[in-house]
Amino acid sequence: MSVLDIAQQAAGMEQQSGKSSKAFPVPREGAALFRMCSYIELGKEETEWQGNKKVVTKVLIEFELSHPDHIVEGEKKDGGKYRIVPKVQVRLNKSSSDLSGYMKLYKALNYNGEYAGKKPTLAQFLGKPFFGAIHHNKAKTGDKVYVNISKDGAYTIGAPRVPKTDPTTGLPVPGEFNEIPVPELSNEPRLFIFGDANSTPEKINAMWDSLFIDGKNWIQDSIKKSIGFAETAEGEVISGATAALESAVEAIGNEPEAKPEPKPEPKVEEPTADDDPLAGLGI
Numbered sequence: 001m002s003v004l005d006i007a008q009q010a011a012g013m014e015q016q017s018g019k020s021s022k023a024f025p026v027p028r029e030g031a032a033l034f035r036m037c038s039y040i041e042l043g044k045e046e047t048e049w050q051g052n053k054k055v056v057t058k059v060l061i062e063f064e065l066s067h068p069d070h071i072v073e074g075e076k077k078d079g080g081k082y083r084i085v086p087k088v089q090v091r092l093n094k095s096s097s098d099l100s101g102y103m104k105l106y107k108a109l110n111y112n113g114e115y116a117g118k119k120p121t122l123a124q125f126l127g128k129p130f131f132g133a134i135h136h137n138k139a140k141t142g143d144k145v146y147v148n149i150s151k152d153g154a155y156t157i158g159a160p161r162v163p164k165t166d167p168t169t170g171l172p173v174p175g176e177f178n179e180i181p182v183p184e185l186s187n188e189p190r191l192f193i194f195g196d197a198n199s200t201p202e203k204i205n206a207m208w209d210s211l212f213i214d215g216k217n218w219i220q221d222s223i224k225k226s227i228g229f230a231e232t233a234e235g236e237v238i239s240g241a242t243a244a245l246e247s248a249v250e251a252i253g254n255e256p257e258a259k260p261e262p263k264p265e266p267k268v269e270e271p272t273a274d275d276d277p278l279a280g281l282g283i
Contacts, residue, residue, distance in 0.1 A: 003191035003210050004127045006203050026145050027070045027086055027134060033182045034130040034149075034157060036109075037087060038062035038190040039123045040211065040219060041094065043226020055227060057094040057194070059102070060219070061122060062087045063149070063157075065134070066183040085186040088134060088147050096120065108155040123193050129182035132157035192223065194234055204237040 042058040065071075065086050072084040095102045096119075106120045115124055133156045137146045149157045160180045163172035190210045196203070211219045229235040 003189050003207055006191060006196075006207060025072065026136070027065050027088065027147055029136050030069075030133055031067065032065050032070065032088075032132055032134045032149075032157075033067045033160070033180070034063040034088075034132065035066065035182060035185050036061065036122075036125045036128055036130075037064045037185055037187045039126050040190060040192045041194050041223075042219070043194070043223050043229050045226060047093075058226075059092045059094050059122070061090040061092065061105075062190070063090070063130070064185060064187055066186065083186075087187065088149060090149060105155050105157075108158050111159040121193075123191065126189055126191055127185060129160045130157050131160040131162075131180050131182070190219075192219075192234075194232060199233065201237045201241075204234050205241055208234075208238050208241075 038061060040060040042060055044055050045058050046053055046055050048054075065088055070086055072086065074082055076082055090105065092102045092105065093100065097103060102122065103120065106122055109122070109125045109128070109130065110116075110120075118124075132149060133151075135148045135151045135156065137148060138144070139146065149155060159177075160182050161177040162180065164176040164178055165171060166173055188210065192207045192211055208220070211223075213219060223229060224235075230239060
């Protein structure tokens with residue numbers, strides 16, 4: 001089962017290809033085509049707000065930017081070609097409050113009311129297409145530029161469509177739209193959620209495996225360090241799978257070398273009259 005299937009099942013329950021060492025440019029501002037490619041609950045973390053400490057669930061969301069102006073293509077040193085579809089990240093605290101960034105983004109993505117009546121979770125939008133705009137914010141010090149999908153407190157992402165216009169007047173036609181085609185996902189989707197009552201060890205391991213990053217496995221490492229992770233159903237499954245794998249690897253390393261089978265001694269048989277040509281001579 002794919003992580004996209006798991007995401008949709010969880011929603012119902014709740015009523016990089018192309019790598020390069022080339023310096024990656026900051027995606028240009030303006031119109032953007034999006035597909036959500038990651039929904040990752042990083043676990044619980046203690047934060048402080050106005051002098052009060054509280055525990056929140058941190059969430060990482062990623063969208064592919066598949067507009068032709070955002071895709072990076074080039075030639076490798078060995079003469080091959082590379083193609084990179086960049087991502088923009090959104091980090092939020094999971095919340096059901098209408099004033100939270102989580103719910104504001106949920107309402108922007110649920111533009112057609114598809115998930116009305118179900119408990120809101122951004123996981124259900126994994127793989128879905130959107131249209132909107134990205135914005136730049138410069139750091140107060142230095143040259144760092146931050147890429148955002150919100151401006152003045154409002155998200156600038158939503159339905160992959162634009163209003164139809166009357167060719168005579170140039171004005172929008174009420175209730176009529178032109179759909180915008182958004183390319184399918186290029187990067188592999190990534191998903192991790194806590195507390196899905198329908199989860200099985202197979203689903204949990206599939207989600208966990210989708211997070212692995214060779215050489216810099218920071219997402220899995222962050223989740224392992226979250227508050228109370230080992231006591232969650234997900235933590236117990238992952239810890240068990242990890243222990244089993246380590247035990248299997250250790251057993252392979254400790255297996256004694258197989259000794260070669262001893263060669264049997266050659267069998268010597270007493271000659272018979274038929275075998276000995278001199279036997280008939282009485283010698």
